[in-house]
Amino acid sequence: MITAYIDGGARGNPGPAGYGVRIEDENGNLLEQLHGGIGIATNNAAEYNALLAALRWAVEHGYRKVRIRADSELLVRQMRGEYKVKHPGLRPLYVRARLLVMELDDVTFEHVRREMNKEADRLSNLGMDESEAMIAAGKTSEQNPKPSA
Secondary structure, eight states: OEEEEEEEEESSSSEEEEEEEEEEOTTSOEEEEEEEEEEEEOHHHHHHHHHHHHHHHHHHTTOOEEEEEESOHHHHHHHHTSSOOOOTTTHHHHHHHHHHHHTSSEEEEEEOOGGGGHHHHHHHHHHHHHHHHHHHTTOOOOOOOEEOO
């Protein structure tokens, strides 16, 4: 079992957006940190991009059991099936996440307080910085998760 702490944000909502992911093994040891800029997007879209990055990483690295911890109650409740995904911009992201979940054996979603998600928040801010730099350079978006130093 791995645990992925995920976060996403946008400066302006919508605005320059990014995501961050901290992945730990069952003993809390760091396995990977991911972050990326996604251009202009909403906070919720950025949260879903963090989820997608975490799930893709788990699939690509052969992990079958994943605990997702996020401070977005909306994302957690949507992924648990407690809330419907009504926003048309989130639907495709939700569907992609569902497809990735189906490739895994066991995925749980836990809502955590912001204080418990500080590293993912720090990484998402790096992603937002990347978006601001992309926008300033005239690029529109980038969706590939990158290991962070």
